[in-house]
Amino acid sequence: MTDTDPSERTFPAGIAARLRREILTGELPPGSPLKERDHALRLGVSRTPLREAVRMLGQEGLVTLRPLRSPIVADPSLAEVLDEIAVLRQLELFSGGLACVNASDAEIGTIAQMVDRIAEQHATGDKLDVFDLDMRMHRAIADAAHNAALSRTYGEYLARLWRIRFLSARERADAPRVLADHRDMVAALRDRDPDRMMAAIGSHLDGLVRNVTRHFQRREEGPDQP
Amino acid sequence: MTDTDPSERTFPAGIAARLRREILTGELPPGSPLKERDHALRLGVSRTPLREAVRMLGQEGLVTLRPLRSPIVADPSLAEVLDEIAVLRQLELFSGGLACVNASDAEIGTIAQMVDRIAEQHATGDKLDVFDLDMRMHRAIADAAHNAALSRTYGEYLARLWRIRFLSARERADAPRVLADHRDMVAALRDRDPDRMMAAIGSHLDGLVRNVTRHFQRREEGPDQP
């Protein structure tokens, strides 16, 4: 179903996935222009599907579209990111509360397994793998709320914040708290306890805000490097 | 250029606006296919910009995109609409609370004027005008929260729910409550009272849920009409 294989799959969305990855990993740094002809040639497709892919990324907020100008990789300010996190918080609190009511036992079991795997791999595994698994876990919680619109919008925000979350994750020395939050979430789901769920989510996002703020501060101090 | 174009200018978004209007007014009823060649010819543009416009409407949820098939005008179920309203409620509660803190006095004044005009025109004016003004007023409240991401996402949900809100608005004999909700919102903004604000918003959306549910029930009973 989900082609996490970004290599060569369906064109319009596949191209978008490939560009997305290049943006999120920093191969395409913020501010760099996405010239249609160049990238179309590079990726071996025509301008038409590439154009559509760029529009998708624009919708996701990863690139900034400008009329009659080259689209550029977005470079959001701290204030913009904090605004997005504030919305993400509302969506996640809502979905967490709903999930405590609507999630099936099987879904909770799946989420619990994900949490375990995250805890296991946190010491050993590849950072990026753990990060991806973490994101899928959060998405699974949103899905367990059984509200398609909510799940979709929440997913959009997660995607939009992917890069900054990844960058700021380097800073964190707070792995114990993160893992404790995860355990709390699973326990709250099992107990069908929305209050505890929301508390854990709140703690989780407070940590994210701290990390992101610190990340921007450090970037401010050490100004320039590509 | 050649074609009649009184209202909209820029092509890609302009075409989308035109199609959107045709969908929302019912000229393009739910389920009808949006064949690229036909509508491109009809609107006097090429397939390329029309295609992009259709993608925009797909993103908005007004049309359903199917791979290798004609896109069709979306026809959401009651459950889907209620899910979307649930998300809209969270976004609106959040923006209402924020607006009580962040709104400038000037913004509150503008919103108050809009509320007054809605109340005036409710008896006399054109239904569609009042409806449009109502939507702009709610959007103004969201803007007064001073969170760009929230404003954008809230706007998307308002747009997505435009048609069903309009259709179900016919049912309502609850104009007094709606207007009272509006007055409550303005009072809450002036008093910087988030609790009262959220209560008014809750009442407002409860009414919407009732109207929408009733609308679907009646549609169920009297099955067919184009």
Next chain:
DNA sequence: GCCGCACGGATGGTATACCATTCTGGCGGG
């Protein structure tokens, strides 16, 4: 008489050619 299959039209997807606007570099006047 019914089911299956092949063929042709319809339709979305892609590639490419063309147009309009904008950016850039250099030249000339102040």
Next chain:
DNA sequence: CCCGCCAGAATGGTATACCATCCGTGCGGC
């Protein structure tokens, strides 16, 4: 020496031709 302007290149926007896939229809076999 600097500012402004003008031509040409670069680049996004649009139109169109071509291709792949799907769908309906009718013919033929069972």
